[in-house]
Amino acid sequence: MSTTPKNSDVEARPPAPPAHRPATEQIHAGTDQQLPAHPVRQPLYASAAYQFDSLAQARETFAQRQPGFTYSRTGNPTVALLERRIAALEGGVGAVATSSGQAAITLVVLALAGRSGQSPDGEPHPEVSAGHVVASNRIYGGTADLLNDTLAEAGITVTWVNPHNPAEWEAAVTDRTRLFLVESVGNPHGDLADIPALADLANRYGVVLAVDNTLATPYLVQPGSLGAHLVVHSATKYLLGNGSCLAGAIIATGQFKPSQNPTRWPQLTVPRKRFGDQSLVSGFGDDGALLHLIRAQLLNDTGPTLSSYNAQNILDGLETLDIRVQRHCATAEELARRLTAHPAVSCVRHPSLPDSPDHRIATRDYPRGTGGVLSFEIDSDLHGVEQFFDALSLFKIAANLGDARSMAVHPASTTHCRLTPALIQAGEITEQTVRLAVGREDVEDLWADLNTALHCVLSNQTAGQTQKVNVS
Numbered sequence: 260m261s262t263t264p265k266n267s268d269v270e271a272r273p274p275a276p277p278a279h280r281p282a283t284e285q286i287h288a289g290t291d292q293q294l295p296a297h298p299v300r301q302p303l304y305a306s307a308a309y310q311f312d313s314l315a316q317a318r319e320t321f322a323q324r325q326p327g328f329t330y331s332r333t334g335n336p337t338v339a340l341l342e343r344r345i346a347a348l349e350g351g352v353g354a355v356a357t358s359s360g361q362a363a364i365t366l367v368v369l370a371l372a373g374r375s376g377q378s379p380d381g382e383p384h385p386e387v388s389a390g391h392v393v394a395s396n397r398i399y400g401g402t403a404d405l406l407n408d409t410l411a412e413a414g415i416t417v418t419w420v421n422p423h424n425p426a427e428w429e430a431a432v433t434d435r436t437r438l439f440l441v442e443s444v445g446n447p448h449g450d451l452a453d454i455p456a457l458a459d460l461a462n463r464y465g466v467v468l469a470v471d472n473t474l475a476t477p478y479l480v481q482p483g484s485l486g487a488h489l490v491v492h493s494a495t496k497y498l499l500g501n502g503s504c505l506a507g508a509i510i511a512t513g514q515f516k517p518s519q520n521p522t523r524w525p526q527l528t529v530p531r532k533r534f535g536d537q538s539l540v541s542g543f544g545d546d547g548a549l550l551h552l553i554r555a556q557l558l559n560d561t562g563p564t565l566s567s568y569n570a571q572n573i574l575d576g577l578e579t580l581d582i583r584v585q586r587h588c589a590t591a592e593e594l595a596r597r598l599t600a601h602p603a604v605s606c607v608r609h610p611s612l613p614d615s616p617d618h619r620i621a622t623r624d625y626p627r628g629t630g631g632v633l634s635f636e637i638d639s640d641l642h643g644v645e646q647f648f649d650a651l652s653l654f655k656i657a658a659n660l661g662d663a664r665s666m667a668v669h670p671a672s673t674t675h676c677r678l679t680p681a682l683i684q685a686g687e688i689t690e691q692t693v694r695l696a697v698g699r700e701d702v703e704d705l706w707a708d709l710n711t712a713l714h715c716v717l718s719n720q721t722a723g724q725t726q727k728v729n730v731s
């Protein structure tokens with residue numbers, strides 16, 4: 260008799276390897292062909308709980324000896340379809356959806372660098388120190404806050420390093436380091452990480468490389484194909500594409516093999532009472548162990564679950580991912596090019612620009628483009644920057660990206676306002692930095708809006724100079 264626990268709350272089948280190209284996968288991957296009534300679209304399962312035919316069946320399912328859904332905190336058929344589809348698009352072996360991108364990153368860090376991961380028997384021990392994370396110092400402000408404050412309070416330590424310099428990552432590794440965290444395309448400047456170089460280092464030091472692929476999406480790059488072990492997403496952004504809700508996802512790429520280094524990953528390789536005195540690796544294999552820890556322990560205990568309604572929203576959005584991202588990329592490239600020549604702009608950052616320090620990686624890893632986020636510096640004081648923002652009409656002053664609507668933010672006052680001075684400096688975020696999240700409106704209308712607002716800055720500078728001349 261097999262005592263291997265089955266993955267409850269996700270279907271027993273592993274996702275099939277991608278059978279089609281991305282434009283087809285984003286519409287069809289993971290669809291259940293066996294549903295009664297044969298709907299063309301999978302219905303939205305708006306149910307918190309799932310009923311059993313007998314107490315024995317309930318007992319077996321809750322004990323994870325039999326596959327099946329129990330309660331929607333850890334699994335729901337609509338959410339499970341989204342998980343299969345995102346895993347297929349990333350070329351991964353499985354995924355766990357979460358209520359937001361922040362939740363996805365939190366669960367990944369807790370699973371890999373929490374106390375239980377440092378304990379010889381896989382159970383948390385208060386006397387054991389938690390793990391250490393090496394993370395990019397040019398990263399989304401929310402991720403920086405999470406690691407600097409909330410996860411630091413849980414004992415997890417972090418060293419911030421330059422995403423362009425793998426040697427800094429190597430130098431930061433300690434015997435407690437378990438996770439490298441980087442964005443494929445960074446926020447707000449669009450920095451491109453050298454994923455193959457970081458994956459090599461991670462493999463050498465027995466560390467997991469997790470890549471936040473929010474700004475790129477799997478349409479532009481699949482970090483797993485470049486060696487990353489995990490991918491995380493804020494699905495709130497491009498995967499959804501209309502700014503209507505929050506969602507997140509964690510994807511296992513199939514590159515992480517904890518059984519090859521069992522003493523390093525006790526939380527996955529040592530039998531645990533919680534999982535029926537089995538190790539997660541023996542129950543779910545190298546590909547499934549970490550995702551099972553994330554779902555059956557962390558998601559279950561802390562509860563940042565994706566609602567099935569929001570999962571359905573993201574599934575609808577994914578159907579048009581490729582054509583949306585093509586438009587975002589083309590418009591961002593054109594606006595970046597025009598901004599470079601504007602007299603009120605001192606510096607433009609987008610990897611598509613020929614003088615970008617990331618142009619080499621863009622050419623090597625991003626044949627389809629590098630996304631719809633760009634930043635630039637206004638050649639003015641803070642007063643001029645305020646004038647620019649207040650003169651915008653089509654671009655909204657708002658902190659989102661991936662939406663149909665174009666948005667402009669001042670990172671220093673908004674998305675990155677809680678960063679430490681060291682991270683502000685490393686991230687090259689100044690009072691003059693503007694981040695644009697280019698939407699899907701007509702490029703000429705967007706340019707007219709930017710040009711008008713930038714000319715306000717220029718004409719006021721000229722007026723100011725004239726005034727000074729008059730006074731003197």
Ligand SMILES: *Cc1c(COP(=O)(O)O)cnc(C)c1O
Binds near residue numbers: 359401492493494505
């Ligand atoms: C928005 C964002 C997050 C956080 O995701 P939420 O869905 O807002 O919680 C994480 N990383 C990046 C790169 C983001 O842009």
